[in-house]
Amino acid sequence: MAWHERLLAIDRRVLYALIFLAVLIPSLLPIGLPIKVTPEVQRVYDRIDSLRPGEILMLPLEYDPSTAAELEPMALAILRHAFSKNLRVLGLCLSSTGVTLVESEIAAVAREYGKEYGKDYVYLGYQPYPAVVILTMGENFRTPFPLDYYGTPLDSLPMMRGVRNYNDVALVFTVNATSGIDFWIIYGQGRYKFPFGLGSAAVMATNYYQYVQSGQLFGIISGLRGAAEYEILVGKGNVARKGMDVQSVAHALIIAFIVLGNVAYIVERRRARRAAAAG
Amino acid sequence: MLDALLTTVAALLSLCVLSFLYRENPFYRFAEHLAVGVSAGYWVIILYNQSLTAKVLEPLKAGNPLPLVPCLLGLLLFARLFGKIGWVSRIPMAYMLGVGSGVEIPLILQTYVLQQVHATMRPVGFTASTYANLLIALAVICGIAYFFFSTRHRGAFGAVTRVGIWILMIGFGATFGFTVMGRISLLLGRVNFLVGWAGMAFGGPPPGL
Numbered sequence: 037m038a039w040h041e042r043l044l045a046i047d048r049r050v051l052y053a054l055i056f057l058a059v060l061i062p063s064l065l066p067i068g069l070p071i072k073v074t075p076e077v078q079r080v081y082d083r084i085d086s087l088r089p090g091e092i093l094m095l096p097l098e099y100d101p102s103t104a105a106e107l108e109p110m111a112l113a114i115l116r117h118a119f120s121k122n123l124r125v126l127g128l129c130l131s132s133t134g135v136t137l138v139e140s141e142i143a144a145v146a147r148e149y150g151k152e153y154g155k156d157y158v159y160l161g162y163q164p165y166p167a168v169v170i171l172t173m174g175e176n177f178r179t180p181f182p183l184d185y186y187g188t189p190l191d192s193l194p195m196m197r198g199v200r201n202y203n204d205v206a207l208v209f210t211v212n213a214t215s216g217i218d219f220w221i222i223y224g225q226g227r228y229k230f231p232f233g234l235g236s237a238a239v240m241a242t243n244y245y246q247y248v249q250s251g252q253l254f255g256i257i258s259g260l261r262g263a264a265e266y267e268i269l270v271g272k273g274n275v276a277r278k279g280m281d282v283q284s285v286a287h288a289l290i291i292a293f294i295v296l297g298n299v300a301y302i303v304e305r306r307r308a309r310r311a312a313a314a315g
Numbered sequence: 316m317l318d319a320l321l322t323t324v325a326a327l328l329s330l331c332v333l334s335f336l337y338r339e340n341p342f343y344r345f346a347e348h349l350a351v352g353v354s355a356g357y358w359v360i361i362l363y364n365q366s367l368t369a370k371v372l373e374p375l376k377a378g379n380p381l382p383l384v385p386c387l388l389g390l391l392l393f394a395r396l397f398g399k400i401g402w403v404s405r406i407p408m409a410y411m412l413g414v415g416s417g418v419e420i421p422l423i424l425q426t427y428v429l430q431q432v433h434a435t436m437r438p439v440g441f442t443a444s445t446y447a448n449l450l451i452a453l454a455v456i457c458g459i460a461y462f463f464f465s466t467r468h469r470g471a472f473g474a475v476t477r478v479g480i481w482i483l484m485i486g487f488g489a490t491f492g493f494t495v496m497g498r499i500s501l502l503l504g505r506v507n508f509l510v511g512w513a514g515m516a517f518g519g520p521p522p523g524l
Contacts, residue, residue, distance in 0.1 A: 052336045059499065059506050105504020106497060132361050133354075164365050171418070222419070226426035238497035242490045249451070250434030252426065259493065260500040279503050286499045 038307075040300035051293060058289045062281040069284050071277065076248055077265040080233050080255035083207065084114070089122035091206040092199065096220070097127060097141070098166075100134035103213035103237050109276035110235045110263035111141055111211045117270045119149035119156070124195055126205060128160035128181070130169060131214050135162040139185060154193040161185030167219045174228045176200055207231040207254075217244060225252055235262065322521040326512040329505055454482045 037045075084093065095114065099107040118125050125146075129138040139159055146157050153159075160181045163169045172179040177200065178190050190196040198204065208230050210220055217236060221244075225232040231254055234244055238259025247253040257266055260283065263276035331346035371382040388410060394403035439449035460472065461479030468476045511522025 049337060055502070056506070059502050060510075063503060063506060063510070103501070105507075106500040133357065162361075162365070164362065222422050222426050226422045238493040238500065239490075241493050242486065246431060246434070250430045252430060259496050260503075261496060279500060282503050283496055283499055287495065290495060 040303040040307075043296060043300040044304060054289060055286060058286045059282050062285045063278065066278050067281045067284075069281055071261075071264050071268060071280055073265045073268060074262075076245075076256045076258075077262050078255075078269070079248075080209070080235075080257055081117070081266065081269040083231070083233065083254050084117055084123075084209070085121065087121065087123055087206050091123055092126055092195075092204065093118045093123045094126045094202075094205040094208040095128075095142075096208070096210040096212065096216075097129050097138040098131040098134065098210060098216050099138075099213040099237070100131050101137060102133075104134075104137060106237055106260050106263075107211050107213055107235065108137075108141065109260065109273065109279070110257055110266060111138075112145060113263060113266040113270050113273050113276070114209060114211065114235070115142060115145040116148070116272050117266075119145060119151055120270070120272075122156075123206075125157040126160070126177075126195075126199075127157065129162050130166040130216050132162055132164070135185070154188070155195055158190075158193055158195050159185045166214075166216045167223050170219050170223045171227065174201055174224070202228045202230045205230070207233065209233040209235065211235040211257075213237040213240070221247060221252060233257075318521045319515060322512055322515065326509055329509060333505070453478075458482045 087093065095111075095118070097107075097111050099111075115125065125142065127138065127142045129135045139161070142157060142159055143153075146153070151157055160177070161184065163180045169180040173181075177196070181190065183189055184193065202208065202224075208220070208224065209232070210217065212220070212234065213236065217234060217240065220232065220234075224230070232252065233255045234247075234253050235257040236244055236259070238261070241256065241258030241262075244253065244256055248256050257263065260276050260279045264280045267273045267276050328346050328349070331342040334340055335343040371386060374382050388407035391407045392404050394400050435452055435455050437448040437451075438445050439452055440446065441449070457475050457479035459479070461468075461476045461483065463476075466472060508522050511519065515521060
């Protein structure tokens with residue numbers, strides 16, 4: 037069997053094993069490849085950084101364990117930035133399977149910065165039917181969320197006194213891996229015109245870059261790469277940064293697979309044509 | 316101890332799912348069916364607690380009869396199952412269509428169409444600040460031209476549509492690249508979790524999800 041035939045007949049499980057090693061080895065032995073901050077991520081950082089202490093950052097964190105590997109580092113970096121600037125954080129999660137995960141993340145970062153629940157941050161939790169929730173929050177947060185995640189009436193939380201709807205928050209930034217992004221764009225930003233930023237799973241990112249161009253989003257952080265850039269800007273956390281070494285090695289391997297596969301295919305096609313011409 | 320036990324269950328289930336990469340097997344099927352069953356049960360509880368109890372039963376107990384209106388409309392949908400009174404189901408259907416259209420059409424038109432068209436109509440030129448606008452305008456025109464099928468894609472128009480194909484291919488390539496990055500990130504998450512789980516045997520802390 038010729039080399040190109042062996043290459044074309046290779047068992048896919050061998051490729052899986054190579055990808056697994058390409059992920060495992062750099063995650064155990066980081067290389068520390070350089071990462072450049074993109075303008076879209078810089079814009080998100082600058083916008084949040086320009087807020088004054090005490091202003092409210094609304095953070096809908098909508099993902100669950102299946103996408104946490106990608107979006108958790110991003111959410112933690114944003115939370116660290118917000119708490120380090122003494123912004124007040126209004127968290128919620130409109131993804132039913134991520135509610136407790138998001139709660140534990142917000143509480144952990146708040147503890148890191150010595151923040152107090154009810155005064156420095158509030159977690160609204162989950163309500164079904166995200167489009168309706170986003171629309172009704174424009175009238176009053178208390179309509180979909182009369183109680184917070186822990187069952188406390190919003191009016192009895194010091195941070196929520198005088199905070200009625202989107203007009204009372206400085207900006208909304210969602211870290212999101214659901215179709216809820218469209219709901220936020222249509223029923224949230226489209227209807228109430230608040231400043232809106234997005235951190236999305238990489239697989240969805242290309243669907244939303246055009247909203248930065250149109251000004252509907254003030255910036256976008258996409259996937260683990262965006263999270264790594266934000267970690268650099270904040271100067272804390274290295275989960276995503278370490279992950280970028282893995283990405284680089286795995287991508288190089290996948291590119292090598294594509295090139296080798298195509299070379300073998302072309303060689304085989306030429307061989308077949310020559311054989312057909314020779315009769 | 317409980318953390319370690321739950322982490323071990325999660326790790327074993329992760330391995331069951333990953334075993335599919337070798338071949339279809341009973342361990343994978345077990346994990347798959349478990350995920351479907353748990354998700355369905357979880358949703359039933361969520362909907363019972365957050366919708367039926369919170370939005371209907373509790374307001375009714377507090378003496379507020381308004382939740383009966385949407386409940387009644389919901390029940391009327393089932394009239395379709397009974398031939399003679401099937402027409403009654405059109406009442407809630409008309410309500411849903413009316414409200415849905417009224418809320419959605421203006422907002423979707425505004426956010427998905429008008430603002431996007433507006434973003435394409437920017438000053439164009441060859442300076443640093445305007446060349447991107449020119450590129451976007453040309454890409455949009457060529458991309459749309461490719462989907463214009465009322466004339467043959469020949470001559471000058473054919474050249475424009477070929478550029479349109481290239482623009483689409485660049486878009487698909489970017490999407491594919493982002494997809495690969497996303498999938499590698501998810502695999503990395505699982506690998507880190509499994510490495511952390513293995514580390515527990517040597518006295519390490521239980522890993523996060």
